[in-house]
Amino acid sequence: MISEVFITCAVTGAGSNVERSPHVPVTPDQIADSAIEAARAGAAVLHIHVRDPKTGRSSRDPTLFREVVTRIRKSDVNPVINLTAGVGCAIVLGGAESPLPPAAGTDMVGPRERLVHIEELHPEICTLDCGTLNYGTGDELIVVNTPATVRAMAARLQKLGVRPELEVFDTGDLVMVHDLIREGLIDDPPLIQLCMGVPYGAPGDPTTLMALVHQLPPSAVYSTFSIGRMQLPYAVLAPLVGANVRVGLEDNLYLSRGRLATNSQLVQRAVEILDRIEVRVMSPDEVREKLALKVHA
Numbered sequence: 612m613i614s615e616v617f618i619t620c621a622v623t624g625a626g627s628n629v630e631r632s633p634h635v636p637v638t639p640d641q642i643a644d645s646a647i648e649a650a651r652a653g654a655a656v657l658h659i660h661v662r663d664p665k666t667g668r669s670s671r672d673p674t675l676f677r678e679v680v681t682r683i684r685k686s687d688v689n690p691v692i693n694l695t696a697g698v699g700c701a702i703v704l705g706g707a708e709s710p711l712p713p714a715a716g717t718d719m720v721g722p723r724e725r726l727v728h729i730e731e732l733h734p735e736i737c738t739l740d741c742g743t744l745n746y747g748t749g750d751e752l753i754v755v756n757t758p759a760t761v762r763a764m765a766a767r768l769q770k771l772g773v774r775p776e777l778e779v780f781d782t783g784d785l786v787m788v789h790d791l792i793r794e795g796l797i798d799d800p801p802l803i804q805l806c807m808g809v810p811y812g813a814p815g816d817p818t819t820l821m822a823l824v825h826q827l828p829p830s831a832v833y834s835t836f837s838i839g840r841m842q843l844p845y846a847v848l849a850p851l852v853g854a855n856v857r858v859g860l861e862d863n864l865y866l867s868r869g870r871l872a873t874n875s876q877l878v879q880r881a882v883e884i885l886d887r888i889e890v891r892v893m894s895p896d897e898v899r900e901k902l903a904l905k906v907h908a
Contacts, residue, residue, distance in 0.1 A: 615891040616855040617898045619834060620654035620878050622646045623662060624861025625669035625698060632864045634873045638664045639678035643686075645874045646679070649859070650688040652878035655895045656736065657683065658693045658776075658859070671698040671718075676728040690895050691904065693736035693776060696764065697754075699725040700740070704751035714751065722763040729773055733907035735899065736802065739764055739775035741784035741791075745811040761787060765796040772905040777803045780812035785826045792828055801831045802902055805854065807845070808837035815841045817848065824852050832902060838862045846881040850890045856881055 623642055629635045636645040639661065646657045661675035662668060680692060699720040704710040713719075729737050740756045768775045775797065777788050791797045805823050808815030813823060815837035827833060834855035837845045842863035849856045858877040866872035866880060882892055899906065 612851050613853050613890070614850075615893055616850050616885065617655040617834075617893040617901075618653055618878060618881055618885075619656040619658050619693065619855070619857040619859070620646065620649035620874050621658040621836075621857055621859035621861035622649065622874055623660050624859075625660050625662075625695070626861070628860060628864060629662070629667040632860065632871050634871055635860050635864070636874075637662045637667045639675050640682065643679045643682035645860075646683055646690070647686045647688055648873070648875040649878045650683075650686075650690040650895075652875040653882040653892050654690060654858075654874075654878045655893055655898045656691040656693050658695065658738070658857070658861070660695045660698070660861070669698055671725070671728065673728040673731055676732060680732050680734070691736060691898050692734040693738065694729060694732065694734045696725050696729055696737045697740045697778065700755050700760075701746075702753045702755055704753065706751060710751070716752070719755065722760050722767065726764060726767055726771075729768070730771060733771065734773060735904040735906060736774045736776050736902075737768065738778050738804070739768065740778045740780075741787040742780060744780050744809070747810055758787065758790075762791070762794070762796060765791050769796060769798065772907070774798070774802055774902060774904055777801060778806055779803055779823065780806045780809055782813070782823065782826065785823065789828065798903075799830055800902065801828050803827060803831050803833040804857070805833060805835040807835060808839060808841055815845075820848070820852060824854070836862055840865070842877070843880060843884065846884045847888060850885070850888070856885070 636642040663670045703714040703716040744754045746754045836857035
């Protein structure tokens with residue numbers, strides 16, 4: 612067990628959750644304002660996706676990222692900004708019998724294009740998915756991250772001085788993590804996110820979580836979360852296994868059964884949970900020091 616943790620708030624995500632809750636932010640102003648409220652509630656790190664304001668669907672438009680980041684940086688809070696680089700890797704196959712050509716919804720670009728907004732905005736952290744995953748149930752969506760793509764993105768982030776948060780959805784992703792470290796593509800300390808409960812990834816049970824924890828690099832700083840109703844229980848479980856905490860509307864829409872949440876309410880609930888088990892919540896500057904982050908002007 613660790614006695615102090617930082618909280619990451621995953622503000623909006625890339626999924627269809629906007630259709631299920633009016634609290635999921637869509638426009639750049641809504642995303643930034645929700646993120647700022649989460650920071651005021653105690654989130655030291657803000658994990659940010661953007662969405663097309665007209666459709667609500669996931670976007671990788673650098674203009675939208677710029678609007679969100681600028682608004683946060685001009686606010687009265689100073690959180691660590693963690694931008695997604697996990698968009699632009701989606702293939703929707705045409706069906707089991709006729710997989711090609713890819714169907715509508717496919718968005719596949721190269722490593723450099725996936726990092727355009729990172730190069731411009733220089734967040735302190737951005738995500739780096741470490742493997743390929745059958746994503747979701749009942750459809751043909753595959754999130755594709757080949758070893759060559761992951762290596763190319765890691766090398767570019769290292770050159771930019773942006774800390775990658777290595778996204779691990781299953782045990783095979785940790786093989787990639789160890790390869791990246793061995794090849795000198797990840798600076799110390801490696802920052803890892805154990806993503807639990809996503810269909811066809813690692814299930815959210817404690818036994819599977821511990822299997823992943825036991826395979827982590829010795830010097831890793833890591834967080835964990837589970838989607839849906841297990842999100843808030845994981846705020847208790849995380850520090851018990853040496854992990855930091857992630858909450859937010861990307862992964863869970865409810866504060867309790869039938870009660871839709873806001874991002875700030877989820878962060879506040881996590882703070883309350885951690886306080887009750889005598890785990891201190893770290894500030895953004897403490898996280899910067901712990902992770903040796905580079906603050907770009």
